[in-house]
Amino acid sequence: MNQVVDAGLAFLRKIDPYVRPAFDATLRQPLQDAVQWLVNASRRDEQLGIAEERIGPDEQEHTKAIIDVLARLMKREYEPGSFLRAGNTKTYAVVQGSFSVHSGLPSRLRHGVLAQPRTYPACVRFAGPGPFSPPDIRDNGILSIAVKLMGVPGRKLLDDEQHTQDFTALSAPTTTTATLAENLAYREQVFAGSALRYFLNPRSPHLLDLIMQALYARTHTSPLETPYWSCVPYLLGPDQAMKYRLTPTTDTRTAVGWNPPDDYLQQALIHTLHHTDAHFAFDVQLQTDPHRMPIENATVIWPEHLAPHQTVATLTIPQQTIDPAEQFHLADRLRYNPWHALEAHRPLGNQNRARRAVYQQLAQLRQNTNGTTPHEPAPNGRARGPVTRVAPSPF
Template structure:
């Protein structure tokens, strides 16, 4: 197929979507409340019709023969993108995904003090608290005005001071959690993800969805139901999208997905679509009021309708309701320091920074271990930054020019956040 067709599709998408999204404040809240649920159920019905019966037990994975090859292809595409976009142009490198940082803030992850025994694991012990960095970000792969991105937000959480041996050895005391503002991933598996990354490298990601010879219309529709002009990153619900281990019960693995659900009263409104209106909204909110998210888990109760290996399937809330096991509390604070923004770029979020009890599950998660490691190290190499394991005691308001300087500040004289 001639390449001008994918480029025309991409140019049309780039022109149309931001203009349509400017209309979201007029109707989108009502649309989401009334129509998103029924439309999601319809699309999920078609997706489930294509879901094979793999004969797996609860919490059981199924490694495909070509998974390693697809992981290698994705890693190659993303590192080539970083090299072309940043190293070759002598620019400061950003992430290849979840690229634009709206803000890095400090908070506390608090486990429910009355957590029932069956929900207790190594990380989730009643009343346990962990300091946390929380990075709110946009989708990428480039830093663009907020209204021009693809309308899906992301969150990356780094819990600190967590004891126990981790699955990755580059950090010893952290556990990372991540999510996006849609319940499904952009791609169902690594095979399709490799195709998307190739189109991203070619500059035509829209063609991954629109190509009639290899279309992904159902995935596009699912993303479209959640892609919108968000009012404020602190008001979005974030979903893990992929499953994780949650210990064992009666000799069997337990798989979960999780969500971060904001406790908000009256939602804010978009004042104007400035290039960084989402960061501005965060700044206004945290200048006057703390923010709380409920951290809720959803158990896999059926291996067919709640697959481990297909990230396009939403697990039924009716069959398995979410259970709140912790809260993420973000106090009032200022976070718009240059050193803090640099530190947000320097730290790495990888789901394999975790305990074996909470091992990531599924092909997308297995691939993320290698992909995230390789792309983070390339980003740090381009920027000549070292890998750091944060402690939560870093200081950013002393005029330090980068994250490395910030980590050396004296925390006894410079409080990080106000409460």
């Protein structure tokens, strides 16, 4: 049975580039609207205010359990010295870029790194979904981007880096799971090799979440040719919540071919940046309705009609030569964590609160096992020395 399913999925991945443009143009939005209506119909109003969080009683236990199951997966799947990340696993490239804040922003948007027009050097990682690292055509449905701004002044929430601000995003507007408890249940099924059972479990089905992910899981043409969403919210200043999005500003599409090489996404990225620059618009969306735009449920899309996205910066990835042999070494030295942040961009919501410890402890496991010393990248291209201080847990 599994062989039949795998064969069917392999065929769908191959035909996806030919049918996806028409599907996205005609069917994705109405299907998404219907799914989101059903998701919202089952939610209760938590009576929270703008940018207000509610910490659940079991978050610390769930976070520890997620760390445990992901650590066990890493130890099972990878040999010491070659550990990969348990999520956003497959590195396509780590590239140099710049993040330019636009001038003339409204005062309500001018907080943190957006406070004034300025250009920050950036270290940008493009990656695949994980937690495994098969050939690209077999597992490239949801991609990720991690942008590390350098030379950022001010105290950071997590002080294993002192001069950076990280922004992380996925090529889908929602996460797979709504809550930390559901995230743990999903991770346990992935570990057991039965991820589909999580979505189709008759006792606790998550079919709507599966459909939302399927609407955006696709055979990608290049990591440079898809939008990325934060999925989860962040502060923007002292009393506002935002989500953000990075959107490529060109409509180019790299041909995939019927039998692409195992690393075709990396090759597409390398080829593009060998010949030209890449640009992404960085947009923010402010929370205006605490119920329709929840903090604690990352499977809900914040409605555009309640708060449209506003472009506040441009991420530029200049033409550059990428040596594939250096990519895994460079990626292994880096730690991306949304808590590498100014207070003005503090991560919000249960998934984000867990990511602080999950990302930090799994990065430490990966680098300790690989014998890698973590370094904070500096604007001059050199690495700052490692910092060992750790901020206290938010729990």
